[in-house]
Amino acid sequence: MKKILEAFVEYIAERSNILQVVSQYTTLNRDKRFYLGRCPLPFHNHSEKNPLVVFPDENFFFCNGCKAGGDVFKFISLVEGISYFQAVELQAQNLGIDFPNELN
Ligand SMILES: [Zn+2]
Structure with a gap:
């Protein structure tokens, strides 16, 4: 179960x-x-x-003002006010990728 989840997060990332x-x-x-x-x-x-900086090659962002930083899912979770995992789900939806049935 955990492996499937990790693989899914990686796949979406x-x-x-x-x-x-x-x-x-x-x-x-x-x-x-x-x-x-x-x-x-x-x-x-x-x-x-102070600006927000995005490093596309590293899939990473950092804000020099509020000191927030992390990967694409961290950004979505902070900007949308949702959990990290909900951000993975949302991004999967946006990409048109179905959530694996094993996780439902
Ligand atoms: Zn900021």
């Missing part, structure tokens, strides 16, 4: 583009190997201007 996901919430501008944008996270203090 491999098919997820963190740039494309973050771009749905904020405008990103390329700066060499990474992308910068205004942090869209709900708990971010928007009076301060």
